[in-house]
Amino acid sequence: MAIDVAQAPRKGPARRTGRVPRRRPPGGGVRRGERLAGWLFIAPVVTILGVFLLLPILMAVWVSLTKWNGQGSPFQAGVPMAGASNYTRLFTVDGLARQDFMTSVRNTFYYVLIVVPTQTALALVLAMVVNQRMLKGKSFFRTAFYFPSVTSSVAISVVFLFVFANSGAINSLLGLFGVHGPQWFADSRGVLHLLLGGLGLVNPDAPPSALAGHQMLGLSWWDWLSGPSVAMCSIIALVVWTTSGTFMLMFLAALQNIPQQLEEAALIDGTNRWQRLRYLILPMLRPTMFLVVTLGLIGSWQVFDQIYVMSQGGPAKTTLSPAYLSFRTAFKDFDYGSGAAISFILFGIIVVMTLLQRFLLRERDGAK
Amino acid sequence: MKTHRPLWSRIGGYVVLGFFAVVFIYPFVIQVTNSFKSEADATANPLSPVPHPFDSTSFVHIFEGTNFPLWLLNSVLVTLLATGGRIFFDSLAGYALARLRFGGRRAVFAAILAVMSVPNVVLLIPKFLVLNQLGIYDSYVGLILPLIVDATGVFIMKQFFESIPVSVEEAARIDGASVFRTYWSIVLPIGRPALITLTILSFQGSWNEFPHTLVSVQNPDLFTLPRGLADLVSGSLGAGNQYPLKLGAAMLTIIPVAVIFLIFQRYFVRGAAEGGSKE
Numbered sequence: 001m002a003i004d005v006a007q008a009p010r011k012g013p014a015r016r017t018g019r020v021p022r023r024r025p026p027g028g029g030v031r032r033g034e035r036l037a038g039w040l041f042i043a044p045v046v047t048i049l050g051v052f053l054l055l056p057i058l059m060a061v062w063v064s065l066t067k068w069n070g071q072g073s074p075f076q077a078g079v080p081m082a083g084a085s086n087y088t089r090l091f092t093v094d095g096l097a098r099q100d101f102m103t104s105v106r107n108t109f110y111y112v113l114i115v116v117p118t119q120t121a122l123a124l125v126l127a128m129v130v131n132q133r134m135l136k137g138k139s140f141f142r143t144a145f146y147f148p149s150v151t152s153s154v155a156i157s158v159v160f161l162f163v164f165a166n167s168g169a170i171n172s173l174l175g176l177f178g179v180h181g182p183q184w185f186a187d188s189r190g191v192l193h194l195l196l197g198g199l200g201l202v203n204p205d206a207p208p209s210a211l212a213g214h215q216m217l218g219l220s221w222w223d224w225l226s227g228p229s230v231a232m233c234s235i236i237a238l239v240v241w242t243t244s245g246t247f248m249l250m251f252l253a254a255l256q257n258i259p260q261q262l263e264e265a266a267l268i269d270g271t272n273r274w275q276r277l278r279y280l281i282l283p284m285l286r287p288t289m290f291l292v293v294t295l296g297l298i299g300s301w302q303v304f305d306q307i308y309v310m311s312q313g314g315p316a317k318t319t320l321s322p323a324y325l326s327f328r329t330a331f332k333d334f335d336y337g338s339g340a341a342i343s344f345i346l347f348g349i350i351v352v353m354t355l356l357q358r359f360l361l362r363e364r365d366g367a368k
Numbered sequence: 369m370k371t372h373r374p375l376w377s378r379i380g381g382y383v384v385l386g387f388f389a390v391v392f393i394y395p396f397v398i399q400v401t402n403s404f405k406s407e408a409d410a411t412a413n414p415l416s417p418v419p420h421p422f423d424s425t426s427f428v429h430i431f432e433g434t435n436f437p438l439w440l441l442n443s444v445l446v447t448l449l450a451t452g453g454r455i456f457f458d459s460l461a462g463y464a465l466a467r468l469r470f471g472g473r474r475a476v477f478a479a480i481l482a483v484m485s486v487p488n489v490v491l492l493i494p495k496f497l498v499l500n501q502l503g504i505y506d507s508y509v510g511l512i513l514p515l516i517v518d519a520t521g522v523f524i525m526k527q528f529f530e531s532i533p534v535s536v537e538e539a540a541r542i543d544g545a546s547v548f549r550t551y552w553s554i555v556l557p558i559g560r561p562a563l564i565t566l567t568i569l570s571f572q573g574s575w576n577e578f579p580h581t582l583v584s585v586q587n588p589d590l591f592t593l594p595r596g597l598a599d600l601v602s603g604s605l606g607a608g609n610q611y612p613l614k615l616g617a618a619m620l621t622i623i624p625v626a627v628i629f630l631i632f633q634r635y636f637v638r639g640a641a642e643g644g645s646k647e
Contacts, residue, residue: 033546033547034468034469034470034547035468035469035470035471036470037464037468037470037546037547037548038464038468038469038470038473039470039472041460041461041463041464041468041547041551042460042461042464042465042476044457044460044461044517045457045458045460045461045480045517045522046461046476048457048513048514048516048517049479049480049483049517049519051498051502052495052498052513052514053483053486053491053494053519054479054483055498056491056494056495056497056498057486057491057494059494059497059498059501060493060494060497063493063497073500073501074497075501126388129381129384129385129388130385132381134378135381135385139633140389141385141388141389143630143633144389144392144393145388145389145392146636146637147392147396147626147629148392148395150572150625150629150636151576151622151625151626152575152576152578152593152594152597152618152621152622152625153576153578153594154576154578154594154595154597154598154618154621155594155597155618155619155621155622156395156618156622157601158597158601158614158615158617158618159395159396159398159399159615159618160395161601161614162398162399162402162410162414162611162614162615163395163398163414165414165609165611167411167412167414168414169395169398169414169415172413172414172415173415241391241392241395245392249637298487301487302487302488302489304489304579305578305579308578308582308598309598309601309602312602323489323492326489326492326493327489327492327493327582330492330493330496331496331582331583336493336497339493340493340494343489343490343492343493343494344490346487346489346490347486347487347490350487
């Protein structure tokens with residue numbers, strides 16, 4: 001970036017100064033007309049963002065307080081009001097709405113819990129191997145790792161539907177090692193349940209009544225502790241695979257910003273590679289790490305496209321996410337009020353998660 | 369650096385790299401090769417990179433048995449208009465916010481930052497509501513108009529214009545050029561690198577745009593490629609899983625972005641960095 005910036009002004013205008021009229025405008029100051037021009041220049045952007053982003057949010061706040069079903073306009077008299085009940089019944093009323101919402105929160109919680117650390121770690125590893133000075137074919141590898149990030153989420157989901165199909169690539173790969181792969185998109189079993197069952201701690205078909213018999217917010221403790229379903233794991237794999245490239249680039253930029261003298265100094269001090277990583281590189285990557293985790297949290301709580309294409313929330317609702325549930329509630333069940341309420345709560349969740357992460361990382365900084 | 373890592377360590381490094389390269393590339397290999405297989409072959413040998421027999425009927429089906437050509441046309445239309453709009457309007461606004469002094473500038477910029485931080489999926493229902501209310505739901509206007517500006521682009525352009533020296537424009541302005549004239553013939557040519565980044569990000573973003581098409585149109589004649597593709601997958605095809613056809617259609621959807629990516633890679637890289645620095 002810096003190079004372009006430094007060169008551009010010298011090249012561009014030099015050619016053009018001759019063409020600029022030499023006359024002085026009658027009575028004109030340099031700053032004259034700036035106010036008008038300023039507002040004219042930003043008018044298109046302000047209008048369109050206002051009409052298609054700001055105004056709709058206000059409209060949706062209103063709709064979330066109604067029981068509008070899509071007929072006519074939600075702003076005319078006679079639309080039944082719901083008050084705050086679209087929000088409260090997601091938390092306090094025992095019913096399908098709360099159960100679905102809590103299921104979507106659980107699913108996405110496990111999804112985020114796996115996706116964010118995995119993509120961050122993978123991105124960091126990729127950046128460090130690509131950043132090696134001796135590496136041949138550096139740009140080839142960088143391209144290969146980054147390419148999935150720029151492709152259409154829908155198109156890539158189609159590819160992964162095939163990759164994870166019953167007779168697809170993953171299962172035939174597993175077959176080479178004699179492993180019989182699961183029916184990925186039909187398998188609603190929770191991974192944590194499978195793990196606990198595999199260790200012989202509990203029987204997944206007859207969960208302990210202490211867990212299955214007690215509820216919290218519409219789901220039993222046993223259901224809360226399911227972990228991501230097998231179907232969700234395939235979506236996790238897809239998302240980690242597509243997003244790591246972008247984050248790799250961010251780490252790569254940060255790594256290249258570490259002054260070479262520092263590394264050389266550390267080398268002269270006789271540090272080994274592990275020490276340089278632990279005490280030099282990782283601390284210097286801290287701001288980038290913070291950014292990557294924040295962007296990861298914000299992005300992964302919003303998971304939608306992949307679910308729309310690959311699983312539509314199934315099997316047994318184990319890939320339902322708040323974003324998809326909000327969409328489905330509005331556009332399939334025609335309950336726009338509840339759909340809007342869910343999307344605002346999702347917004348709240350994202351804000352809280354981001355603040356929480358900020359708080360946690362800052363605390364550790366202080367303690368150091 | 370003068371340290372020579374031992375041979376085994378370097379070989380190990382390449383093995384790790386090679387492994388990840390395969391993991392990241394092979395799905396695309398599978399996609400391309402399986403789209404040239406027969407359905408039976410794709411089901412029986414999904415991993416094999418060699419179609420046996422070579423069968424291009426899926427592409428005949430894509431162009432004759434589905435609405436793919438129409439989706440392609442719609443995608444081209446949306447992408448051209450959205451990209452053109454963003455280049456012009458985002459750079460205008462970015463310039464004004466960076467350089468021109470007018471009341472309310474700070475407030476507008478703060479509002480744009482705020483808009484950028486609203487998660488996209490939260491806007492699905494709101495967008496539908498406003499399109500519906502304005503009577504442009506299910507029309508080209510509703511499909512395209514909301515996409516012709518974007519907050520991120522304004523931000524990128526503003527950052528760029530702030531990074532270049534102001535002296536050149538001032539000379540032009542003292543010489544009596546109007547604000548627009550200065551912008552058009554002095555500032556825009558200087559802004560070329562940032563404009564290319566913006567063009568590429570807009571192209572990629574609007575070509576791949578999916579959620580907006582879900583809430584702005586339902587008439588199949590208005591589907592873009594991602595929407596049409598999602599429709600194919602959710603079962604509008606009829607009998608069989610028809611993977612070669614779906615993979616072929618997905619591949620054709622990816623190709624334009626892939627070509628642009630390979631040509632203008634460094635601008636994508638810069639875009640990612642810009643996206644990162646906005647926090």
